[in-house]
């Protein structure tokens with residue numbers, strides 16, 4: 001199937017099914033410099049021309065001191081496309097890199113979240129589009145189930161704490177294999193981040209496990225994403241969803257279950 005058509009169909013399906021983009025929205029794409037967010041931006045620009053609702057698209061990048069190359073090529077590429085782009089140099093993150101170069105993802109994401117809202121505010125956006133893919137959903141599901149004792153992945157649509165921004169993930173039905181092919185096709189300047197070279201963490205191990213399984217069982221990740229939309233709650237153990245139990249009953253904490261929850265970092 002034609003790559004562009006397949007990609008836009010999947011992005012359009014996610015946007016439509018979860019009402020991600022609405023009339024008059026001002027969407028700011030969080031551009032990490034990687035293949036996924038570049039694909040997301042390009043897909044939204046192409047869908048914008050044919051969508052039944054009017055919306056604007058801008059983009060921003062948070063500079064946290066982790067890029068392995070200059071952002072000049074990205075800046076030039078966005079200029080050529082007429083995309084309004086803000087590159088926000090996050091001073092607290094740069095300071096953090098200086099003082100604690102080995103800091104973990106928790107700290108980094110907390111700093112980035114604050115900067116993301118600041119950038120979106122500067123662009124006067126009401127929607128922030130994030131480039132998480134079907135692969136990210138599968139990894140999050142396994143990580144949460146295996147290490148956090150709960151069945152959860154990533155929300156397709158959610159809100160910032162004071163409901164200032166709607167956060168959307170239009171690539172939830174798109175695989176990273178597809179984003180890789182697409183950025184190659186359009187010649188988008190992927191700017192690698194030092195963290196992409198990391199190995200050995202839980203996230204990377206789950207990624208490898210899924211890749212290995214997918215080699216043996218094609219479409220496995222697609223089926224996993226599909227499973228997230230078809231819960232059979234009667235065959236799970238949460239009393240809130242079992243017949244005859246009061247709705248407000250709390251789920252038992254992992255520690256109360258007769259299984260020891262594993263502990264792991266990222």
Ligand code: SF4
Nearest residue numbers: 066104105108109195
């Ligand atoms: S992988 Fe790197 S950039 Fe991403 S949250 Fe972790 S430390 Fe930050």
